[in-house]
Amino acid sequence: MAAQGPRRLVAAVDRAARARGLRPGMPVAQAQGMVVDLVLAEAAPDADRAGLTRLSAWCLAYAPLVAPDPPDGIWIEIAGAAHLHGGEAGLVRDLTRRIAAGGFAVRAAVADTPGAAWAVARFGRRRGRDGRDPAREEARGGPDETRGGLVPPGAQGRELAELPLAALRLEAEAVAGLAALGVERVADLAGLARAPVRLRFGGAVLTRLDQALGHAPEPLTYLAPPETLAVRLAFPEPIGGAETLARAVAGLTAALAADLGHRDLGARRLDLVCQRVDGLPQSLSVGLARPSRSPRHLARLFADRLALIDPGYGIEAARLIAARVEPLRARQLAGTAGPAEGGEPEALAELIDRLAVRLGPRRLYRAAPVESEWPERSARRVAPLAPASGLTWPAGLPRPARLLDPPEPVQALALLPDAPPASFAWRRRRCRVARADGPERVFGEWWRSDAEISASRDYYRVEDETGARYWLFRDAPAAEGGRWWLHGLGEA
Known part of the structure; x- marks a missing residue:
């Protein structure tokens, strides 16, 4: 609650209070009459503004232009920065997920204009930038549902048409006056003659409409990161x-x-x-x-x-x-005796930067070893120049040049229970085995799950009559009805 002169008004309500009919701006006495056991807390607008500014500064990690929109909004200009986070949908998904994980209710939208994004985030239905419903992209992590809406480029007029006039950030008096004339939607306002509207309600109503539709600029005061x-x-x-x-x-x-x-x-x-x-x-x-x-x-x-x-x-x-x-x-530059120490890493870093600009930073990585017996778990993606962990793969265990993840099932014929297959069929092609080596037995990692306590695989390196090499395994002994799988191609 907040004091406004001698009156005490409701400043904000949570979901439960809103479901009971309470709304911001109503007198506290009226709210207490509607809900007998109402819990009240004194509003702290200065602390709220400071917290919003801190959250806005945190959002600078996503884009260079961020502006707080009191009391509960943040503008982020993501043009030119969305590709660093997997595109517009990826940026919205990651941003809302991380804010929701901090205990905040989040609604976000991407549009061509600030006014359209503000309206869709608060009043619109959720849509993807391509027109599809991104409900499956949502995440949960806060007290309210995390939402993200992406308005297709140039479609803000269509998206705003059915929204209420409050979506244009109009004063309550203007909304009430227009409602008395039967104007309740944005489309209704856009269809009126402009001169009478300006004469009766002032220029602010039409300015908000033009800003939302992209017909008028809306300057914002962006944050400047400290000591930047x-x-x-x-x-x-x-x-x-x-x-x-x-x-x-x-x-x-x-x-x-x-x-x-x-x-x-x-x-x-x-x-x-x-x-x-x-x-x-x-x-x-x-x-x-x-x-x-x-x-x-x-x-x-x-x-x-x-x-x-x-x-x-x-x-x-x-x-x-x-x-x-x-x-x-600072470091010593290269001289006449030869290249300076560290010159090659710098050249590699510049090459990685140029490739990241063209291909996207998520497409550049290197494989780092992981302590795991199962081949598909023995590597993970890390940044191209991430420091070495000190782990290495065993030199005495040959592995295929290409690993299939997940392994693909094959139909194999083995003449003896523990012998390598004499032939196998993969992708409708039958291969006769000319040479084979194995088995190499790999046990499951029992600390991961109970299903892996008794799991085991017998791996075989085989070569067919054409010289092509494959890495096959059987996921259980033949007596237990184990199936054959193809896990790798070629040989490193």
Whole structure:
């Protein structure tokens, strides 16, 4: 509850109170009359605003442009940064899951305009960016259901048409006045003549409608991360050409690299924010496999993606932000005696960065050993430059060049109970075995589950008449009716 002069009003309600008919803004005395055992808590608006600001700062991990929207909203400009989190759907899914895990109820939406995203997140039905219902993408982890809606590009008008006028963030008096005229939906308001609406209800009603539909810009006040290294370049005349923008980015990376060098830092993530003359920002983000402050390398990473920036009627300023930095000490450069120590890792890191920009960071990984007897569990994906764990695979155990996960069933014929198969059929093709080696027995990992206490596999390396090599196993002794499976192809 909150005090408003001599009156005490309900500031917020939970789900149970809302189900009993309580609403924010009603007098506390009325609420207590409706619910006898009502539990009241004093509102702390200052603490709420501080908490929202902290949560907004945490959201900077997803995109460089984040703005709090009191009392309970956050704007995130994800254009140019969604690919770092698996696309728009992946970003929404990960963001809502992590916030819900902290005990918050979450509703999120992605749209072309802030107003449309605000409306769909609070009043709209859940849809994917391709028009499909993403209900199966939802996760649970908080006191309320986590929701995510993705409005198809350019479809905000269709998505908002059936929503109530409150979805446009209008004042309660304007909503009530329009409702008295029979105007209850956004489509009803959009169909009215604009001049009478402006004359009777003021320009704010039409401004909110235009902002939601994308007909008018909506400037937002974005957060600036504390102690963030950034450089800015303003242009005498708006620019729009790709080559001109590339030269500007090269100048920004050179200036930022100098600042990083003065602090013995290297960038791990860079955010480029271009301010258009119409007030709409365009942003790009790139991640690096290891810290770097090489101007040439940083500029090259952006050069591959500058085509994604829509200059509109021109870009009047650009800002390059080092969103994530790590210590990077100076080192000895290569001399005439040969390459400097550590030169090869730097070249590898630059190659990984360029591939990540083109293919996506999730597609780059290396296999790291895992202490497990079962082959499909003996490796895991790690970052390309992740430090070595010290584990290695046994040198005396040959393994196939390609492992099938999961193993594929085959029909095999063995002449003796523990002998390798004489022939087998795989994918409608029969192979006659010319040479074989085995068995190599592998037992189940009993500490994982009871089903693996007595599990075992007998592996055989076989070669058919054409010279092709396969890795087969039987998941139980022949006397127990074990089945044959193909687990690998070739030989490492």
